[in-house]
Amino acid sequence: METVWLLLLVFMIATYIVLDGFDLGIGVLHLLLAKNRAEQKQIMQSIAPLWDGNEVWLIAAGGTMMMAFPGFLSSMFSGFYLPLTMVVWLLIFRAISIELPHYFEDSLWVHFWNMMLFVASGLLIVILGAAMANVFRGVPLDAEGNFFEPLWTNFRIGTKTGILDWYTILGGITSAVILLHHGALWLGLKTDSVIQQRALKGATWLWGISLAFTALTFSASYLVQSHARENFAAHPWLMILPLAALLALGGSFLFRKQQRYLAAFLCSAGFIYLFIFSGTAALYPNLLPGLNPEHHLTIYNTSPPNEKLKTTLWWWIPGIILVGVYFTILFRSLPRVISASSAEEH
Amino acid sequence: MLDSLLLHRVQFAFTASYHYLFPQLTMGLALLIFILKTLGLRGHAWADIAARFWLKIFGLTFLIGVVTGIPLEFQFGTNWAQLVKSTGSILGQTLAMEGIFAFFLESTFLYLLIFGENKLSKTAHWIVSFLLLAGTWLSGFFIICTNAFLQHPVGYRIDENGIYQLTSIWALLSNPWAIKQYLHTMTGAVITGSFTMSAITAYYLLKEEHLEISRRCLSVSVPVGFLASVIAAVPTGDWEAKQVHQYQPVKFSAMEGHFHTEDGAGMILIGQPNLQELKIDNPIIIPNMLSFLTYASWNAKVKGLTSYDRDLWPDNIELLYYSYHIMAGLGTMFIALMGLSLLFLLKKRLHTNRLLLWLLMLSLPFPFIANTAGWFTTEIGRQPWLIYGVMKTADGASHNISEGNVLFTLLGFMGLYLLLSVLYFFLATRIISQGPESLENLQPELSANEGA
Numbered sequence: 001m002e003t004v005w006l007l008l009l010v011f012m013i014a015t016y017i018v019l020d021g022f023d024l025g026i027g028v029l030h031l032l033l034a035k036n037r038a039e040q041k042q043i044m045q046s047i048a049p050l051w052d053g054n055e056v057w058l059i060a061a062g063g064t065m066m067m068a069f070p071g072f073l074s075s076m077f078s079g080f081y082l083p084l085t086m087v088v089w090l091l092i093f094r095a096i097s098i099e100l101p102h103y104f105e106d107s108l109w110v111h112f113w114n115m116m117l118f119v120a121s122g123l124l125i126v127i128l129g130a131a132m133a134n135v136f137r138g139v140p141l142d143a144e145g146n147f148f149e150p151l152w153t154n155f156r157i158g159t160k161t162g163i164l165d166w167y168t169i170l171g172g173i174t175s176a177v178i179l180l181h182h183g184a185l186w187l188g189l190k191t192d193s194v195i196q197q198r199a200l201k202g203a204t205w206l207w208g209i210s211l212a213f214t215a216l217t218f219s220a221s222y223l224v225q226s227h228a229r230e231n232f233a234a235h236p237w238l239m240i241l242p243l244a245a246l247l248a249l250g251g252s253f254l255f256r257k258q259q260r261y262l263a264a265f266l267c268s269a270g271f272i273y274l275f276i277f278s279g280t281a282a283l284y285p286n287l288l289p290g291l292n293p294e295h296h297l298t299i300y301n302t303s304p305p306n307e308k309l310k311t312t313l314w315w316w317i318p319g320i321i322l323v324g325v326y327f328t329i330l331f332r333s334l335p336r337v338i339s340a341s342s343a344e345e346h
Numbered sequence: 347m348l349d350s351l352l353l354h355r356v357q358f359a360f361t362a363s364y365h366y367l368f369p370q371l372t373m374g375l376a377l378l379i380f381i382l383k384t385l386g387l388r389g390h391a392w393a394d395i396a397a398r399f400w401l402k403i404f405g406l407t408f409l410i411g412v413v414t415g416i417p418l419e420f421q422f423g424t425n426w427a428q429l430v431k432s433t434g435s436i437l438g439q440t441l442a443m444e445g446i447f448a449f450f451l452e453s454t455f456l457y458l459l460i461f462g463e464n465k466l467s468k469t470a471h472w473i474v475s476f477l478l479l480a481g482t483w484l485s486g487f488f489i490i491c492t493n494a495f496l497q498h499p500v501g502y503r504i505d506e507n508g509i510y511q512l513t514s515i516w517a518l519l520s521n522p523w524a525i526k527q528y529l530h531t532m533t534g535a536v537i538t539g540s541f542t543m544s545a546i547t548a549y550y551l552l553k554e555e556h557l558e559i560s561r562r563c564l565s566v567s568v569p570v571g572f573l574a575s576v577i578a579a580v581p582t583g584d585w586e587a588k589q590v591h592q593y594q595p596v597k598f599s600a601m602e603g604h605f606h607t608e609d610g611a612g613m614i615l616i617g618q619p620n621l622q623e624l625k626i627d628n629p630i631i632i633p634n635m636l637s638f639l640t641y642a643s644w645n646a647k648v649k650g651l652t653s654y655d656r657d658l659w660p661d662n663i664e665l666l667y668y669s670y671h672i673m674a675g676l677g678t679m680f681i682a683l684m685g686l687s688l689l690f691l692l693k694k695r696l697h698t699n700r701l702l703l704w705l706l707m708l709s710l711p712f713p714f715i716a717n718t719a720g721w722f723t724t725e726i727g728r729q730p731w732l733i734y735g736v737m738k739t740a741d742g743a744s745h746n747i748s749e750g751n752v753l754f755t756l757l758g759f760m761g762l763y764l765l766l767s768v769l770y771f772f773l774a775t776r777i778i779s780q781g782p783e784s785l786e787n788l789q790p791e792l793s794a795n796e797g798a
Contacts, residue, residue, distance in 0.1 A: 049461070052412060053454055053457075055412075056445055056453055059419055059449060060445030060446050062445070063438055063442030063443070063446075064438070065438070066423070066430055066434040066442070067434065067435055067441075068438070069434075070432075070434020070435055073430055073434060073438075074423055074427035074428065074744075077423025077424045077427060078423065078425075078746055079746065080424075081744070081751055081755075082751060084423075085417075085424060085758070087420075088417045089758065089762055091416055092417075095413045096409070096766070096769065099409050100769065100773070103773050147746070308513075308515070311515065319447055320446065322447070323446060326451065326454040327450075327454070330454045330457065333457075
């Protein structure tokens, strides 16, 4: 049962990253792609109705994590106290800088909000990757399952880890380029004319960089986490996951060339899912490895060993189906393409 | 140096109190908007225009509610890690349900309500307004269930490792504490919504702007406000007091300022608690009232605070006592003000009575104060327990975080929320000064429905 909940939880986290990932990517890209207010509006309309619902996946995943693996959540959240509090602040800045520009006509104000969105989204996509890299690398857990990490130490991996070291910074850059690419593909799908062309041109570059950094991160992860080597050696078939991830990344390239933008975007989404599930498979059954192997937090010692996780599925599954219905209604109510001219009218 | 437990408490109290200023308004307005959309569906075109205006206030308030709500979810893990470690499998149930069943509903249908009016049929748009109401009120229910587990834990057992195991999800959701608390809380939210609507329309009437639509909105918000004010006292306030007395007798004595066990205990209306001498200074007391309200008998014995072990007393009895009395006092004034306004409304003289309009306008902040004071009563009164009778607050906080870090984040939240307040007031004032759309194009319809 713990494994089922692990998969469901990872599914929710990955869904959050896939959905809010394009919002965040576009939060950065908009400043580089738009040359005037109308183009800016066109870009923002492709995410304005969606970011809130997308962000709810984070909340829902948090609740699910608390329910299924309370020991993991308490350790991780208190251990990453400062960075997580800053993530919360950045999420606040991100949200208001999407919503509030509507109220201001003055161009200086609008520019201020756009800059704020750029900075907040940019930091969030880097932190997201750095956080996942921290979890993957492991933290100095004590026997109680507690830890506290300084923001950085000597940037090396070893016994005195900091939140930022070369590996987690690599993770941050990787997640940033992947999500920028993901955001560019969303714009390729949802916009037209100049913005679409610029986004697709950007996607060409970003695809190459994503591929390079993904390869780097995959190899570095293999070196950094000995448990990953053991898992893949013991179960070679697990290699399907990272290989399929690379295949999906390739697919996003091919479909974009064929101008099948929906398929390209879905491939990018699939790539992100497979990337995250590869990491999960490499760590399994650990959730948060300790530097001392005896202190690993696993799905078994962080989950209440009880039978209720099974009955919880009775409300969880219908709930998620319902969410699927809402998202279908919402996505279908949006214009298929936000054209430059329709953006003017708003 | 401040100790970190106090800082954890202050940070959660600050962020939660600040957050709840916004949802109480959105939950109240959601009901009023639904009423307006219902009127609109039945052919009153002014109500659709009014709904569009209130939806603007709703949208801005909802945004601040969303962004200040996320920190609360995070703080369970960051600041109250020990609580999560032992009870996460229970608290996580209702928190996850809130996300899955309520927040997704809200985020989807708020967008459709704001932008869908031209695309959807009238009936579909009305249904959307109902779904938004359902979303906001459901989210309230799940969060009250979460809080109710802390106030009156049910449906659990503690296993041999000290971990709280859920025994029945149904018990958790039908916690008797939660049901009464929910009704009282939601009534409080409707009070905030209807007072806000009344205050803004009173402002328009005093400024002689948007007269037609303001008169009509007032004729919706005043009856709703009166009903909610009454229900907040009787029956829900009464239920609430009785269940506090039943499940949390120490809190009950402390909030009433009732220090010594007495037969025929009086109810203290005003007076200052004196904890050195354990009495109320300069009290105004209604004799025998507390006994009557608690036991329906004028001479019943009511236990005083001194009959309980001092370790079990809440650590800030003064604040608890004043919060409770401020809430109850304001609640009484709400009934009086809305009752009077309703009388004048029925005589069709409210919109010309400048004194009452002034009072309605100036009363805007007080429902927010009353709701906040109510939560202060609930939460301070629960101390020293985090989970009443089972887990002390000191045992629930994260213990691997230095006080400097908590102080830093607390100050950060204060600064950030100051910024949010400035933005909110600036933008809300702009929405209000722009006002609703003109009703002039609707003149024929207006004269046809003059009774509305």
